[in-house]
Amino acid sequence: MYFCFMRFEKHxxxxxxxxxxxxxxxxxxxxxxxxxxYQIPFDTHVLxxxxxxxxxxxxxxKFFGLAKFHHRSLSSWLKIIQIFTFICLIIMGYFGAQxxxxxxxxxxxxxxxxxxYAIPFLPKKFYLNKQQNLRNVSGLKVYVIALVWAGVTxxxxxxxxxxxxxxxxxxxxxxxxxFVLAIMLPFEIRDMQFDSIKLATIPQKIGIxxxxxxxxxxxxxxxxxxxxxxxxxxxxxxxxxGITVLVILSILFSRKxxxxxxxxxxxxxxPILWLLLTLLFx
Numbered sequence: 360m361y362f363c364f365m366r367f368e369k370h371x372x373x374x375x376x377x378x379x380x381x382x383x384x385x386x387x388x389x390x391x392x393x394x395x396x397y398q399i400p401f402d403t404h405v406l407x408x409x410x411x412x413x414x415x416x417x418x419x420x421k422f423f424g425l426a427k428f429h430h431r432s433l434s435s436w437l438k439i440i441q442i443f444t445f446i447c448l449i450i451m452g453y454f455g456a457q458x459x460x461x462x463x464x465x466x467x468x469x470x471x472x473x474x475x476y477a478i479p480f481l482p483k484k485f486y487l488n489k490q491q492n493l494r495n496v497s498g499l500k501v502y503v504i505a506l507v508w509a510g511v512t513x514x515x516x517x518x519x520x521x522x523x524x525x526x527x528x529x530x531x532x533x534x535x536x537x538f539v540l541a542i543m544l545p546f547e548i549r550d551m552q553f554d555s556i557k558l559a560t561i562p563q564k565i566g567i568x569x570x571x572x573x574x575x576x577x578x579x580x581x582x583x584x585x586x587x588x589x590x591x592x593x594x595x596x597x598x599x600x601g602i603t604v605l606v607i608l609s610i611l612f613s614r615k616x617x618x619x620x621x622x623x624x625x626x627x628x629x630p631i632l633w634l635l636l637t638l639l640f641x
Contacts, residue, residue, distance in 0.1 A: 376623050378440045379421075383413035385627050388634035389512035389535070395637055396531070397522055404457040405519045409511060411451035416473050418444040462519040469507050469515075501543050501561060509535040527589055534584040541577040541606050542629055544570055545613035545622045552615055567615065574610035578603050598636045605629055 375381055387410040394402060418440060455463065513535045517528065547560050548567055562570045582603040585591065609626045 378443050379414045379417035381627055383410045385630040386413040388630040390516050392634055393513050393516045399520045404454050405516050408454035411447045414447040415451050459519055465518055469510050472507055505536050505539040508539040530584055530587045534581055537577050537581040541574050544574040544610050545626045548613045549617050549622050571610050575607050578606045594640050602633045
């Protein structure tokens with residue numbers, strides 16, 4: 360009985376990760392942090408839209424074979440994940456219909472980038488291999504993902520709540536971009552054994568050691584930009600510093616043959632922890 364429960368628990372946890380629920384919670388957390396930062400009340404429609412859109416978007420990319428499953432056991436879940444994604448797509452549509460028209464307009468830009476990230480759209484001569492999409496443009500993948508994450512989790516909540524996109528938002532956008540870029544590096548290091556050399560990912564181009572140095576610099580810049588923000592309470596700075604240290608440690612301890620859940624769960628949990636600390640002590 361105990362072993363049956365443990366097996367079910369493991370299958371459920373793997374489904375939680377492989378169906379993109381965990382990564383969607385991270386996007387939800389960063390979006391909520393934006394609302395807290397700008398003292399905007401909890402916006403159910405935009406936050407739940409981002410949550411379900413993240414599930415649909417990530418699984419859409421997976422279904423086109425671009426974020427390949429690295430474990431054979433996952434294939435048996437594919438049909439269930441497809442049905443789950445379809446349900447999330449319907450719920451996403453419901454919450455999307457509640458958003459302002461201008462929000463939907465700007466969302467279209469990020470949706471287009473996600474679509475082009477997955478679907479071939481240009482002649483083969485523009486690419487380094489047979490997959491003609493943004494993910495396979497040499498060296499571009501990580502920056503595209505960081506751009507979309509920064510835009511969706513920072514700009515979209517502000518636009519939907521009629522906030523002026525002033526200079527402080529530009530600094531905040533740069534900060535969010537650097538944060539996402541930094542926490543993606545453990546994934547880049549992990550995927551070295553799966554990615555084609557033609558992708559020219561950061562670790563492939565500069566090596567693992569230099570990638571970690573780059574990650575530390577990105578994390579420090581992320582923290583440094585906090586001093587350009589208008590309101591710098593002591594509790595906020597302490598939380599930001601703690602998150603920065605955690606990001607640095609996650610980068611320094613990452614390796615090519617890392618544990619199954621190191622990046623996909625622990626590193627991806629950093630935004631969720633950031634939100635929890637802010638709600639408790641911010």
